[in-house]
Amino acid sequence: xxxxxxxxxxxxxxxxxxxxxxxxxxxxxxxxxxxxxxxxxxxxxxxxxxxxxxxxxxxxxxxxxxxxxxxxxxxxxxxxxxxxxxxxxxxxxxxxxxxxxxxxxxxxxxxxxxxxxxxxxxxxxxxxxxxxxxxxxxxxxxxxxxxxxxxxxxxxxxxxxxxxxxxxxxxxxxxxxxxxxxxxxxxxxxxxxxxxxxxxxxxxxxxxxxxxxxxxxxxxxxxxxxxxxxxxxxxxxxxxxxxxxxxxxxxxxxxxxxxxxxxxxxxxxxxxxxxxxxxxxxxx
Amino acid sequence: xxxxxxxxxxxxxxxxxxxxxxxxxxxxxxxxxxxxxxxxxxxxxxxxxxxxxxxxxxxxxxxxxxxxxxxxxxxxxxxxxxxxxxxxxxxxxxxxxxxxxxxxxxxxxxxxxxxxxxxxxxxxxxxxxxxxxxxxxxxxxxxxxxxxxxxxxxxxxxxxxxxxxxxxxxxxxxxxxxxxxxxxxxxxxxxxxxxxxxxxxxxxxxxxxxxxxxxxxxxxxxxxxxxxxxxxxxxxxxxxxxxxxxxxxxxxxxxxxxxxxxxxxxxxxxxxxxxxxxxxxxxxxxxxxxxxxxxxxxxxxxxxxxxxxxxxxxxxxxxxxxxxxxxxxxxx
Amino acid sequence: xxxxxxxxxxxxxxxxxxxxxxxxxxxxxxxxxxxxxxxxxxxxxxxxxxxxxxxxxxxxxxxxxxxxxxxxxxxxxxxxxxxxxxxxxxxxxxxxxxxxxxxxxxxxxxxxxxxxxxxxxxxxxxxxxxxxxxxxxxxxxxxxxxxxxxxxxxxxxxxxxxxxxxxxxxxxxxxxxxxxxxxxxxxxxxxxxxxxxxxxxxxxxxxxxxxxxxxxxxxxxxxxxxxxxxxxxxxxxxxxxxxxxxxxxxxxxxxxxxxxxxxxxxxxxxxxxxxxxxxxxxxxxxxxxxxxxxxxxxxxxxxxxxxxxxxxx
Ligand SMILES: Nc1ncnc2c1ncn2[C@@H]1O[C@H](COP(=O)(O)OP(=O)(O)O)[C@@H](O)[C@H]1O
Ligand SMILES: [Mg+2]
Numbered sequence: 069x070x071x072x073x074x075x076x077x078x079x080x081x082x083x084x085x086x087x088x089x090x091x092x093x094x095x096x097x098x099x100x101x102x103x104x105x106x107x108x109x110x111x112x113x114x115x116x117x118x119x120x121x122x123x124x125x126x127x128x129x130x131x132x133x134x135x136x137x138x139x140x141x142x143x144x145x146x147x148x149x150x151x152x153x154x155x156x157x158x159x160x161x162x163x164x165x166x167x168x169x170x171x172x173x174x175x176x177x178x179x180x181x182x183x184x185x186x187x188x189x190x191x192x193x194x195x196x197x198x199x200x201x202x203x204x205x206x207x208x209x210x211x212x213x214x215x216x217x218x219x220x221x222x223x224x225x226x227x228x229x230x231x232x233x234x235x236x237x238x239x240x241x242x243x244x245x246x247x248x249x250x251x252x253x254x255x256x257x258x259x260x261x262x263x264x265x266x267x268x269x270x271x272x273x274x275x276x277x278x279x280x281x282x283x284x285x286x287x288x289x290x291x292x293x294x295x296x297x298x299x300x301x302x303x304x305x306x307x308x309x310x311x312x313x314x315x316x317x318x319x320x321x322x323x324x325x326x327x328x329x330x331x332x333x334x335x336x337x338x339x340x341x342x343x344x345x346x347x348x349x350x351x352x
Numbered sequence: 353x354x355x356x357x358x359x360x361x362x363x364x365x366x367x368x369x370x371x372x373x374x375x376x377x378x379x380x381x382x383x384x385x386x387x388x389x390x391x392x393x394x395x396x397x398x399x400x401x402x403x404x405x406x407x408x409x410x411x412x413x414x415x416x417x418x419x420x421x422x423x424x425x426x427x428x429x430x431x432x433x434x435x436x437x438x439x440x441x442x443x444x445x446x447x448x449x450x451x452x453x454x455x456x457x458x459x460x461x462x463x464x465x466x467x468x469x470x471x472x473x474x475x476x477x478x479x480x481x482x483x484x485x486x487x488x489x490x491x492x493x494x495x496x497x498x499x500x501x502x503x504x505x506x507x508x509x510x511x512x513x514x515x516x517x518x519x520x521x522x523x524x525x526x527x528x529x530x531x532x533x534x535x536x537x538x539x540x541x542x543x544x545x546x547x548x549x550x551x552x553x554x555x556x557x558x559x560x561x562x563x564x565x566x567x568x569x570x571x572x573x574x575x576x577x578x579x580x581x582x583x584x585x586x587x588x589x590x591x592x593x594x595x596x597x598x599x600x601x602x603x604x605x606x607x608x609x610x611x612x613x614x615x616x617x618x619x620x621x622x623x624x625x626x627x628x629x630x631x632x633x634x635x636x637x638x639x640x641x642x643x644x645x646x647x648x649x650x651x652x653x654x655x656x657x658x659x660x661x662x663x664x665x666x667x668x669x670x671x672x673x674x675x676x677x678x679x680x681x682x683x684x
Numbered sequence: 685x686x687x688x689x690x691x692x693x694x695x696x697x698x699x700x701x702x703x704x705x706x707x708x709x710x711x712x713x714x715x716x717x718x719x720x721x722x723x724x725x726x727x728x729x730x731x732x733x734x735x736x737x738x739x740x741x742x743x744x745x746x747x748x749x750x751x752x753x754x755x756x757x758x759x760x761x762x763x764x765x766x767x768x769x770x771x772x773x774x775x776x777x778x779x780x781x782x783x784x785x786x787x788x789x790x791x792x793x794x795x796x797x798x799x800x801x802x803x804x805x806x807x808x809x810x811x812x813x814x815x816x817x818x819x820x821x822x823x824x825x826x827x828x829x830x831x832x833x834x835x836x837x838x839x840x841x842x843x844x845x846x847x848x849x850x851x852x853x854x855x856x857x858x859x860x861x862x863x864x865x866x867x868x869x870x871x872x873x874x875x876x877x878x879x880x881x882x883x884x885x886x887x888x889x890x891x892x893x894x895x896x897x898x899x900x901x902x903x904x905x906x907x908x909x910x911x912x913x914x915x916x917x918x919x920x921x922x923x924x925x926x927x928x929x930x931x932x933x934x935x936x937x938x939x940x941x942x943x944x945x946x947x948x949x950x951x952x953x954x955x956x957x958x959x960x961x962x963x964x965x966x967x968x969x970x971x972x973x974x975x976x977x978x979x980x981x982x983x984x985x986x987x988x989x990x991x992x993x994x995x996x997x
């Protein structure tokens with residue numbers, strides 16, 4: 069009898085010819101790139117200062133001078149939207165980056181060394197996961213006091229778990245593959261194997277997840293600022309701008325509408341990158 | 353076993369071609385496959401893993417997986433005295449049904465066995481639910497499931513592999529189809545169960561006047577049960593004919609190699625992969641005869657040979673162009 | 685019955701988890717930088733008042749003693765007193781909980797009404813224009829901040845039509861229903877995209893599964909195939925997803941309540957955070973945490989009842 073082994077045609081690890089970048093990945097990169105440029109070039113692009121008030125000219129309608137009008141203390145809304153890129157983008161990025169670093173580090177450690185290291189990390193991860201993360205977010209920020217530092221600490225404490233699980237699972241899966249075993253047999257050091265072989269592979273999913281996690285961090289940051297628990301006035305921040313404008317919804321609706329659109333635009337760019345990376349790196 | 357030879361084709365498959373497009377490169381796992389199926393016969397379909405047997409059957413059923421498409425060929429079936437193009441959408445569950453290789457995953461895990469078997473009665477024949485359930489229990493008895501009343505209330509995961517495969521067979525019978533495509537129905541089962549299931553299929557075939565296609569790895573099974581055999585290699589049929597003739601006098605070096613690899617037909621004895629070399633990567637098949645890179649008889653012309661099956665005798669076809677092998681095929 | 689035994693076992697299994705939750709909530713006051721009593725009373729309170737509160741709340745006892753006392757109180761239904769409202773926290777929660785439950789219930793139902801048809805359609809028309817459109821919309825939906833969606837609904841539905849109250853919860857059943865519509869819709873819009881995406885991939889996986897191929901090979905097709913073979917198998921991961929989503933859902937409820945000034949637990953929590961009403965924040969966090977644990981438990985039990993493969997031993 070023949071044995072029905074895995075079929076060769078679609079299990080091949082052979083490197084296929086360079087695959088074209090998916091259109092959505094390009095589109096997402098362009099969108100996010102524009103925001104990065106806005107953040108970097110804000111002083112040159114924004115027509116007005118972010119915090120300087122002009123009370124006599126408050127709540128002005130959009131005009132040639134103030135494209136999106138002015139807010140309740142006369143600041144140029146268009147300029148504040150641009151300046152806020154310097155706040156939301158880096159905080160959102162860091163709020164996803166720190167947990168990624170912590171989670172990847174702990175997950176890799178747990179998977180690679182196993183034993184009690186794995187046991188401890190896995191148990192802590194289980195406990196953190198069982199908790200209603202976002203509610204604890206509010207409570208923790210309450211305990212630590214509002215502000216950017218609390219937000220970053222809180223995000224790191226609550227959302228490293230997924231990265232750790234991801235990387236741990238991936239490493240456990242990959243390390244049974246021949247090339248890693250071969251590398252071990254050739255006497256390469258642990259660190260070298262970890263960086264050369266395991267992380268590049270396990271890193272794919274992490275990257276995909278990281279991109280979508282920034283979206284979540286951005287929205288959560290905006291929500292916390294909307295509550296008044298995040299970025300404190302007068303620093304321009306999109307969520308806080310929505311909140312400030314909500315009082316004038318009947319008359320100056322654009323005050324609340326435009327910051328939301330900006331968040332959605334940046335979020336869409338990041339989501340496109342996440343989906344595009346997924347498509348691009350999948351069984352590459 | 354020659355009882356099926358009445359030359360009344362029930363199904364004619366011509367030049368069936370199936371393609372898979374993966375990242376822009378196209379492979380052809382089933383390539384210009386042609387065969388006829390006679391009313392009332394058992395046709396054996398053999399070949400190494402990956403040679404395209406399953407995809408051939410799935411193409412007939414119109415059940416190719418996503419991304420795998422039939423790009424050519426015609427399938428016609430006979431109803432009464434006329435041959436007409438077969439519409440798999442309509443034929444499924446009416447004139448033909450398929451039995452799959454993996455009884456563990458083929459059954460919906462959330463439904464009770466009796467409802468699984470009753471469903472074709474309800475859907476295909478408008479039988480009321482209670483009556484369909486009664487018929488399901490009767491069928492369970494017919495396919496040799498002990499304690500059918502009690503087991504009819506079980507869920508698939510509560511049954512052994514052999515019983516699950518019997519349930520699968522009962523489901524196929526419930527469609528009242530006369531053509532059963534069996535894709536390695538016993539490969540996933542214990543050796544002791546394999547004979548029972550095959551015995552059951554043959555018995556049902558006799559009782560119900562069925563026509564079977566039997567995909568198997570086991571040449572002993574083919575020689576024992578199948579009236580005719582078709583040998584597949586790398587997506588193509590390389591030889592067909594009456595089982596006894598083909599086995600006695602293979603008309604293709606690949607068939608000969610398959611037979612030589614098996615110590616004279618002991619069930620479960622031997623492994624076809626002991627032929628030197630391995631089947632070609634479908635993305636990179638040799639020109640001409642696909643077997644030539646493993647064939648000890650290959651000569652220059654093989655690289656440009658077409659792969660049409662040529663009649664070498666009545667009901668005997670081979671794709672080999674080597675005169676010696678055509679001779680052997682004729683020499684019956 | 686195996687089922688009751690199974691449930692009892694699962695319930696018993698969450699006791700350590702609940703203790704962990706209570707500990708985390710208790711620990712909140714200890715991660716706070718500075719003197720918790722000072723924090724509660726604010727910078728302007730006199731030194732004597734702070735001292736008095738310290739001894740009243742016995743912050744000077746060993747941490748373990750404090751925790752045992754706190755856990756004991758919680759189990760007796762005593763969550764402390766709100767300093768601002770000078771009422772027991774439990775009575776505040778009892779007032780506010782129904783609104784939040786309304787919101788969550790209506791929000792989940794609405795989100796399923798959106799996601800099940802769209803997710804199914806996208807999976808059935810895989811790679812067709814409907815699939816692309818639905819995927820595009822759900823990708824966009826993922827990026828919309830829920831509070832902003834709420835404001836848009838106010839702007840484009842509530843203000844022009846006047847059908848929906850802008851704030852509050854009303855007094856009668858029909859007023860509740862009208863007040864809850866837009867908040868629930870907002871919550872649904874923030875939940876549906878993830879549901880659509882995972883339902884779509886679950887459906888595609890199921891559609892391509894051996895079991896469905898078998899059903900099709902028997903001539904089963906159309907709605908019957910979808911309703912009997914595809915949906916039931918795709919619902920299993922949906923239940924798990926809903927349970928996993930619940931943490932995010934509660935955060936969404938907090939946001940939505942604040943946006944619409946609904947008098948629920950979420951808006952109360954925000955008020956309490958702003959007013960530094962420690963006991964209330966702790967109490968509401970605890971209630972939310974228990975809700976999450978309970979939903980996970982319910983999902984486990986539901987799965988065990990729906991999926992015959994789950995061992996009930
Ligand atoms: N769903 C699929 N996607 C991609 N390739 C497939 C798929 N199914 C089968 N193949 C490929 O088609 C070829 C023929 O497969 P199959 O018909 O299953 O072979 P057999 O049944 O003879 O073992 C194999 O090379 C296999 O890898
Ligand atoms: Mg097969």
